[in-house]
Amino acid sequence: MVALDITVLEQHMDLLRPLLPARDAPEAAAYMLLGASDIATDPWTGQPRLRLISHRVVGIPAADRISASPVHVTWSTTGFMRLLGDATIAGKVPAIVHTHPGSHAFFSEQDDRNERELARTASLKGVRGLVSIVLGGDGSICARMWTDANGYTLADAVQIVGGRFLRHASNGDDFDAPHLDRQRRLFGDRFNETLRSLRVCVVGCGGTGSPVALLLARLGVGRISLIDNDTLAESNLNRVHGSRRHDVGMLKVDILKREIEAMGVDCHVVTSQAWVKSEEVRDTLKSADFVFGCTDDNSGRIFVNRLAYFYGIPLIDVGLRMVAASETHGNDLNGRVTTVLPGRPCLICSGVVNAARANEEDLERSRPDEFQKRKAEAYVMGGGDPAPAVVTFTTEMATTAVNEMIAALTGFHGNDGMVPNRVRRWHARDERFTAHGSREGCPVCNADGSRGAGDVVPFLDAVS
The missing domain is CATH 3.40.140.10 (Cytidine Deaminase, domain 2)
Structure with missing residues (x-):
């Protein structure tokens, strides 16, 4: 059946x-x-x-x-x-x-x-x-x-x-988790029961994805999927939670699966060594109740952005932008968490992703020779030096992202649940809740046809 x-x-x-x-x-x-x-x-x-x-x-x-x-x-x-x-x-x-x-x-x-x-x-x-x-x-x-x-x-x-996530289960299983008693005292029995029933997908298992995954397991999420096709590099050791020096060269998803299973918290973890747009992970994404976008590429973000509207799956997207100080300006340190779901602006309308850069990333994956040719001719931006990353900042935004999921389940910071867009500016010592509207005619977030459409051909109504 x-x-x-x-x-x-x-x-x-x-x-x-x-x-x-x-x-x-x-x-x-x-x-x-x-x-x-x-x-x-x-x-x-x-x-x-x-x-x-x-x-x-x-x-x-x-x-x-x-x-x-x-x-x-x-x-x-x-x-x-x-x-x-x-x-x-x-x-x-x-x-x-x-x-x-x-x-x-x-x-x-x-x-x-x-x-x-x-x-x-x-x-x-x-x-x-x-x-x-x-x-x-x-x-x-x-x-x-x-x-x-x-x-x-x-x-x-x-x-x-919506901004809140309310689940009505027909037959909740008996669930006794003494290690979750302290959070039950704050949010009640149903909080732990709902967490136990959730299927959560983490896309990207680096500086933000790794703490997100480990926090979800500690909270009591019953099923977690990890999607990332990268292996651990030595330069990742400063921010990938659970990693050790002898893990260099190991798949990031395997490192996190090992660490979660070592907790002994009865969390079922599945992994996919794949890019998020690969057909092999479609069932995994479609099965999710929440998706955490912890990838640093525009193309992957645009893809899960569309998924949120077609399948009614809340996307919690995490991003950071860090610029080192120079002779003319100080440090510019920014973190962002954006929640995407039907009824709210998409990542493109919110100005979070760059569609032109996403096309370049797709070209680099599918036709690397053509990408290098265009880069040499200055038709594409290409990849520059690695972006700065500090574990305290990446971890702080991962925690903020998971707290938005808790807000969806409990409404602890208001009946509207998840905040649409939160920007933290460490260098300026402030936090902003920015508002964006949907662009008129946006085919993703301002179109009745995509909202809850489910399976369509082509997938997500997007032509490669």
């Missing part, structure tokens, strides 16, 4: 919340279209998984509503047939959402009977399946997907993803 989980983007949940005005209100309903993320092999279980992501909310017109009470809701099938047609054209999965205002979320016998007939119709129309989501008046959520009129799969979890 294929495991199933469902992501509802916060901006779509905001459209659904008015369906639950009060506990004694009549039941209400809406439709949705969901993007599909087919994961052939979950890297931690080795099994296939399906993740569905909210793509669009479709209201049910008042004219289609027949009757409603606190224990039932009925509506005309006219809009449902239109939904099936839209799903077929768009290649999306149709969903019905209804409420249980006075109780928790569950599937009643009446739901079983009604949905079975709707699923039969959906099957005859040739759509992939029919999803049903129930919103409880107590804030609970449950979901399932009918593959035909005779069978359905319950979602293991439904997560609401």
Whole structure:
């Protein structure tokens, strides 16, 4: 059986919340279209998984509503047939959402009977399946997907993803972790349980990625994926956590896996010696609940930037810029953490990445001879001297990045959760929270087509 989980983007949940005005209100309903993320092999279980992501909310017109009470809701099938047609054209999965205002979320016998007939119709129309989501008046959520009129799969979890990350699991496992008792005392039992359920991907395992990975394991994250194709150089010893001199020449991902396993904290670590844009890591990225961008190249950042919008996976991107003092100016020491997700500006609109430099990096990887030729002719910038790096600064920004994930899970610094963009200027002894808007017409963060689209051809709607 294929495991199933469902992501509802916060901006779509905001459209659904008015369906639950009060506990004694009549039941209400809406439709949705969901993007599909087919994961052939979950890297931690080795099994296939399906993740569905909210793509669009479709209201049910008042004219289609027949009757409603606190224990039932009925509506005309006219809009449902239109939904099936839209799903077929768009290649999306149709969903019905209804409420249980006075109780928790569950599937009643009446739901079983009604949905079975709707699923039969959906099957005859040739759509992939029919999803049903129930919103409880107590804030609970449950979901399932009918593959035909005779069978359905319950979602293991439904997560609401925005500045906050709220996970509703259908069957949480018993989890007793004495070593996490101190953080339980601060954030409660559910904090540790949610961390245990998370799949987190760290892209880049150097000066920021290595402390991020080790901190995630110490926190109690249950599954971590490490992606990096570099080996440890002697010059990395000043900032790659867990590394030792005899590790020079060893893969960075293997060093971190060794160190995490040596902790004995029951964290399942998988590694990929690959560039983030390689096809071999797509399932790993699509399986993640959070992605930490700790790579120093523009091309990789643009790639995971697009992933955040198409799959509704929050990206926490870390960057540093350090300039040594000269005769004309002092040190210029800057650290940045940017959180990227649907509803917020992308890294390009925020001015974090350079698209022209990203093209040069792709050229250097795919056609190195042509890159060197253009560099000699001054058509590309090329790589200069290695950038300065000091372990205290890289580690501080790694900690800041992990704290943003904690903010998403707990809301400890406000109900909006993660801060969109935080810049720390050590030389100026200040910290700034800069605001950026999405560029008009941006095809990534200002386009309805990419938000929760899931799998499309070509991947991420990007042509190499």
